[in-house]
Amino acid sequence: MPVWIAVTLAAALFQTWRTALQQKLRGQLSVNGAGVVRYLYGVPFGLALLLTYSALVGTQGGLPPPTLSFLGFAVLGGLAQILGTNLLIMAFGARGFAVGTAYAKTEAVQGAVLALILLDERLSPLAWLGIAVGVSGVLYLSLAGKREGMLGLLRATVQPAALYGLGAGLGFAFSAVLIKTTNQQLDHPDPVLRALLSLVAINLLQTLMQGAWLAWREPDQLRAVFASWRDSVPVGALSALGSACWFTGFALAPVALVRALGQTEILFTLLFSRFYLKERPSHAEIAGALIVVAGVVLVLLGR
Template structure:
């Protein structure tokens, strides 16, 4: 098994944990505050990870360059937007289905990867990605009466559009981060990922702190007061990001994000076990399609 596969699965688990913690915090902080804690409280953990790689494992620090700085900034901004939209989406649907709307990301990441990096995927891999997307659509329609008007409303309603926008932002962010990590030379893959992660997380924290201080100071103060819970969001978020940055340094973004759909399995477990939400048969069928797609991508990679 190639190294990027277990790394991606671990990252998906950490991301699901972080999303669950953020959903809990959203009730206390609001959308902006819950978005901020992912980055603001993640900075110390990102620095700690890079320091351990350098001081303990001997990885050299790479030289920053314009490409890394620009791509990391674009990735950071797109990730902030995607996170904000995803958290806002929790207001419309339950935890599992709300997250599912953002799972159209792999096909959008494939398009961004082709345009920006010239990366291509095989026909078979594209088919499995579409199977995964079909699973997402099935889940999104699971609680909707099967009439033409109801289906149209679900596919084109505000929650669906927010989910698609969130997926596009995350897809663009993933490609930008891969561009940033690949631009770094003179060190190993773990440090390439860690260095870009530190820069992106610090950049995001500065941007959001400035925005909140000027526009939503109450949210910033509330985020600081909630540090006991928020620090776990930061830790889980950075753990997931370490996995994403490392996997996307090793492999095509489209494959990584397609495999990352396994997060939805973790989401269903969280919905059932933590949030006590009822899961219907159609959602289970959609989850089966996604697992099928994930297995296909693994076998073809």
């Protein structure tokens, strides 16, 4: 099995596992509190991964110094990921873990549209078909198989779970573009090392940004974040491992291939939803989630 396939599957598993644990934290913490643990407790594990990789492979002349453009894109990418994560957690509260994640999986479709608008990247007919299939899946998922006609379809697009989940996907789409740009600002020949450096820098900046917000707006939650360390440390560890695997996959294979294979996350999501969180997604919700995945895969294949 090629390395990029193995690390991408691992990334999908780690991300699903981390999100499931993060959902559990919503009983103890606010949206921002549950979000900041991902970054705060991920920093030590990210540093450990960077040091381990450097010791095993070497740095080929030392670590590249951060530039202003690197820090600027890191701040923007980290902020977009914070917003996406917060909206995803809010989608969980509105409709559940599996459905919230499925809405956010429109990230690849939204990214394709953003690339067309902002970067003038043209899409093939197969990609546009994928967008239509993905939108259909989102609407079907919103209705959970109910037959409510056009009025029901309209209501489905403005219900909280749909808005939060689609907003999360948009945040993640922006963050993916910005994080990739962040990696490219470092002057070093090893793309994996650049990815791990970007991971550490972005997690540090995210901890400062969202931690400062908690200290200002929710000081009680900041104390709760530290008090919940036993439950929060695994979230940080899985977050660092998942991000490291995503960036490694991007370094070893085309992004479109990694994104397409990464849609296996929705399958892990349904398993975690059923057996870990004890949620019972309906047959209609499962079907809608799989339609969304099919649409996203078509978009990526069409690119």
